[in-house]
Amino acid sequence: MASSRLAVKIGMSWNWSDVRREFEIVIPAHGREVDVIRVPPNKARMLGKLLRDAVRHRYLASLLPKPDQGKVFECISASPFSNHFLRTGANTRFCDWRFVHRARLGVVPLNAATRWGPRDDLRCRRCGWQSETLPHVLDHCKVHSSAWRGRHDAILHRLAGEVPREGVEIRVDRTPPMIDSALRPDLVVVDEGRRKIVIVDVTVPFENRKNALDVARQTKFQKYSGIAQQLADRGYTVSLSALVVGALGAWDPQNWVVFRDLGIAKRNVGRIAKYMTSDAIRWSRDIYVSQVTDKILYPTTPALPPGLGTNYSPRNSSEDDDPTN
Structure with a gap:
């Protein structure tokens, strides 16, 4: 059942190797020189990490093409230093934590950043610019x-x-x-x-x-x-x-x-x-x-x-x- 779900999500599959005379698990190799990674039974310890990497890449690949929400994540996914605070909250205030995730997704409330209902006035409330977006404010x-x-x-x-x-x-x-x-x-x-x-x-x-x-x-x-x-x-x-x-x-x-x-x-x-x-x-x-x-x-x-x-x-x-x- 897990294999069936992962096959739909990341393209994982089982394969019979005629050379080794054993089953192997085939996982798409995103960002590597080879197209796929073949995991035989004696390398089963690597399977968990490879599957997590494949799932993570699948979610990232679906997020980056989004015209608004993907633009920030294209930048912060290039270096782990951009996200160093996610697990520990190091050097980060609670208010910063609450702000940054919504800001990176572009869902903080601003006149020109509301995604539901029509807005009569999209201008900046401070300087009068025609569109009050997060890039404009920051x-x-x-x-x-x-x-x-x-x-x-x-x-x-x-x-x-x-x-x-x-x-x-x-x-x-x-x-x-x-x-x-x-x-x-x-x-x-x-x-x-x-x-x-x-x-x-x-x-x-x-x-x-x-x-x-x-x-x-x-x-x-x-x-x-x-x-x-x-x-x-x-x-x-x-x-x-x-x-x-x-x-x-x-x-x-x-x-x-x-x-x-x-x-x-x-x-x-x-x-x-x-x-x-x-x-x-x-x-x-x-x-x-x-x-x-x-x-x-x-x-x-x-x-x-x-x-x-x-x-x-x-x-x-x-x-x-x-x-x-």
């Missing part, structure tokens, strides 16, 4: 621009606080040395001894499919490529990278390049990634609640990591009101 409604900055800086300060400081200069939200430019990358680490400069910029886009994270990263490369070239012309080895964390906690697997360039130990990457995804979710939840209640719940400025106070200056550029900048 990344585009300028009423919450200070919260975008706080969410961005919370992630930036986590990163800056982990950079090894011996023999380097750490510049947070300041122009690189010897450069005549108005652009201020989020983090610049200067190692004069090795003539090396690392430029990192943080961005928090909404998870509108995986392509949205890729576009946010490429935008950072285009924005600061001129600065990187000027420093390279002066004889420095320049590393330019972007740290991309989704507004609902999606962790981009390409972020490992940032930690490698900054010299952060591999054993610390997982811990930092979990804190950053939880930071993004916490701030996004407070932004959403502030949207629907008109009460400011978020702090004005996140605390700086020790030792960075002299290198920090507040933003004053209007382009930094956009969370993708």
Whole structure:
């Protein structure tokens, strides 16, 4: 009976092997080089895990094509750090837990996100934009621009606080040395001894499919490529990278390049990634609640990591009101 149900759900089947002269269980191999996995009796211990993986993939495959609910899950399914809190609730408030699951499915109550009954007014209740959706609230409604900055800086300060400081200069939200430019990358680490400069910029886009994270990263490369070239012309080895964390906690697997360039130990990457995804979710939840209640719940400025106070200056550029900048 179990085999019959799994045959309908995941395509599992029994097969007689003429070579081994025994029955084997055939399971579709999703995401592997082979098409199917054949499990003989002497490998029965593997069966439970393979069946769970196949069922999990079946549910994920049915969720991702959904035009609204699948877009966030396409991003958060790329890395386990995006979902580190599911079993333990680590670094996550109860209110964040109640918010994030509905938000990732796109079912939080907003004027343009209601799925039942007609709505006379879909406009944003704060800025009057024509459509009050969750992406608009978390990344585009300028009423919450200070919260975008706080969410961005919370992630930036986590990163800056982990950079090894011996023999380097750490510049947070300041122009690189010897450069005549108005652009201020989020983090610049200067190692004069090795003539090396690392430029990192943080961005928090909404998870509108995986392509949205890729576009946010490429935008950072285009924005600061001129600065990187000027420093390279002066004889420095320049590393330019972007740290991309989704507004609902999606962790981009390409972020490992940032930690490698900054010299952060591999054993610390997982811990930092979990804190950053939880930071993004916490701030996004407070932004959403502030949207629907008109009460400011978020702090004005996140605390700086020790030792960075002299290198920090507040933003004053209007382009930094956009969370993708």
